[in-house]
Amino acid sequence: MVLPEMLKLKAKLDTGAQTTSIDALKIARFEQNGRPWVRFSIVDRAGNAAVLERPVVRTVKVKRSGLKGLNRPVVMLALCLGGTFRDVAVTLSNRSNLRYPLLIGRSAMEGRFLVDSARKYTAKQDCIRGR
Numbered sequence: 001m002v003l004p005e006m007l008k009l010k011a012k013l014d015t016g017a018q019t020t021s022i023d024a025l026k027i028a029r030f031e032q033n034g035r036p037w038v039r040f041s042i043v044d045r046a047g048n049a050a051v052l053e054r055p056v057v058r059t060v061k062v063k064r065s066g067l068k069g070l071n072r073p074v075v076m077l078a079l080c081l082g083g084t085f086r087d088v089a090v091t092l093s094n095r096s097n098l099r100y101p102l103l104i105g106r107s108a109m110e111g112r113f114l115v116d117s118a119r120k121y122t123a124k125q126d127c128i129r130g131r
Helices: none
Strands: 011-013 020-023 027-033 037-043 049-053 057-064 067-081 084-092 102-104
Touching: 020 037, 037 067, 049 067, 057 084
Parallel strands: 011 102, 020 084
Antiparallel strands: 020 102, 027 037, 037 049, 057 067, 067 084
């Protein structure tokens, strides 16, 4: 769940990915107080949409086989993962053609979660503040 917007997204744990990625629409970069920011939209499972604005913490270059690389903004999002609140660095990308709008990478899971690839949908629904 993306907080404080309370948007519930179907997520996939991906131990092969370092960084978390979210399906973001209408990504627009701008400056605020001389710093790079980004405005984007997220749509949850129920069709609820929210427009978010966040400072860009870094930009990552994504290599694509045979295609030109992409520069994707990374922002911090407050996520509820498995019943625990975490601030997570998230790349903004178009995941609309993928089954899971939220891909949880290793850095978001590190030190907090064990992955059992034989199980599905075991996460708690309630979120508590993480340490």
